[in-house]
Amino acid sequence: MNLLLPFGRAFGIPINLHYSLSLIVPFLAWRLANDFFPTRYEGWTQISYWLTGFVAVGALFVSILLHELAHSLVARLRGYTVDEITLFVLGGVSSITSETRRAQDEFIISVVGPLTSLGLGLVFWVFYSVTSQTNHPIAALIFYLALINIVLTVFNILPAFPLDGGRVLRSAIWALTGSFVRATNISTRISQVIGTVLVLIGVLEVSQGFILQGVWTGVIGVFVYISATRIRREEPI
Ligand SMILES: [Zn+2]
Numbered sequence: 712m713n714l715l716l717p718f719g720r721a722f723g724i725p726i727n728l729h730y731s732l733s734l735i736v737p738f739l740a741w742r743l744a745n746d747f748f749p750t751r752y753e754g755w756t757q758i759s760y761w762l763t764g765f766v767a768v769g770a771l772f773v774s775i776l777l778h779e780l781a782h783s784l785v786a787r788l789r790g791y792t793v794d795e796i797t798l799f800v801l802g803g804v805s806s807i808t809s810e811t812r813r814a815q816d817e818f819i820i821s822v823v824g825p826l827t828s829l830g831l832g833l834v835f836w837v838f839y840s841v842t843s844q845t846n847h848p849i850a851a852l853i854f855y856l857a858l859i860n861i862v863l864t865v866f867n868i869l870p871a872f873p874l875d876g877g878r879v880l881r882s883a884i885w886a887l888t889g890s891f892v893r894a895t896n897i898s899t900r901i902s903q904v905i906g907t908v909l910v911l912i913g914v915l916e917v918s919q920g921f922i923l924q925g926v927w928t929g930v931i932g933v934f935v936y937i938s939a940t941r942i943r944r945e946e947p948i
Contacts, residue, residue: 715797724783726776729799739771740764743855752851763848767855772798774831774860778867779803781827782875786820801934802863804873814885814894821878825867832860871902873938899943906936 715727744764748755755763775798782805783793792808807820835857842850868876877898885894913929916922 718798721776721780721796722784724780724793725795727795727797729797731800732772732798735800736765736768736772739768743767747855748851751854752846752848754846755848759848763851767852770852770856771859774828774856774863775803777831778824778827778863779805781823782820783807785823786816789816789820791816791820801931814882814891817878817885818882821875821882824875825864828860828863828867832857832864835860869905870898871905871935871939872899872942874935877902877939895942899939902939903936903943906932906934906939908932909935 714730716730718726718728720726740761741764744757744760748760748763776796779796779798783796786805786807787793794806794808796803796805835853838853839850839857842853867874868879870876870880872878872881880901881894881898884897885891888894909932910929911932913925913927913932916925916928918925
C-alpha cells in the first residue's frame with residue numbers, strides 16, 4: 712500500500728507527504744488553537760486561533776522541509792544521489808542512495824540539518840525580540856517558529872539513531888577508530904539505551920498525569936529503539 716502523496720519538487724528532488732500527516736496536522740492545529748496560543752495571546756476570535764494554528768503547523772513542516780533540503784543538497788554536493796524527501800508524523804527524512812563512504816561526509820551531511828534549524832530559530836528569535844509586546848497573530852507565529860526551530864535543533868542533536876545526532880556520533884567514532892562497523896556497533900547500542908530511557912521517561916510522565924506528553928515521549932523512544940535495531944542489523948557487523 713502506497714502511503715505517500717507526491718507534493719512536488721524542490722531543486723529537482725521529489726517531496727512526498729506521508730498520510731500520517733492527515734492525522735497529526737489537525738491534532739497539532741487543535742493543540743495550538745486551544746492551548747498554546749490562547750494561554751499566551753488573549754482576546755482573539757476563535758477563528759483567529761484556529762487559522763493561526765493551521766498556518767503555524769504549515770510553517771512547522773516548511774521548517775522541517777528546509778532542514779531536510781539542507782541534508783539533501785549537501786549530500787548531492789558531495790556526490791551522493793538523493794532519491795526523495797518524505798515528511799511524516801515524526802518529522803522528515805531524506806533518502807540518500809548508498810551509505811556514506813567517508814566519516815567526514817556523514818558528519819557534514821548530518822550536521823547541516825540541525826544547523827539550518829538553529830539558524831531559522833535564531834532569525835525568528837531576532838524578529839520575536841522586536842514583536843514580543845504585540846498581541847497580533849503574526850507576532851504569535853514568529854514566537855512559535857522561533858521556539859519550534861530551537862526545539863527541532865535540540866531534538867535532532869540527541870545522539871541517537873535515526874536522529875542527526877546519532878549519525879554525528881557514528882561519524883565521530885568512525886573517524887576516531889577508522890572502523891565504520893565498530894562505529895555503527897557502538898552508536899546503535901547507545902541509541903538503544905537512549906530509546907529505552909525515553910520510554911521510561913514517557914511512562915513516568917504518564918504516571919504523573921502528563922498523558923499526552925508521556926505518550927509522545929514514549930512513541931519517540933520506541934521509534935529510536937526500533938530504528939537503531941534496524942540499522943544495527945542492516946550494517947555488516
Ligand atoms: Zn536532520
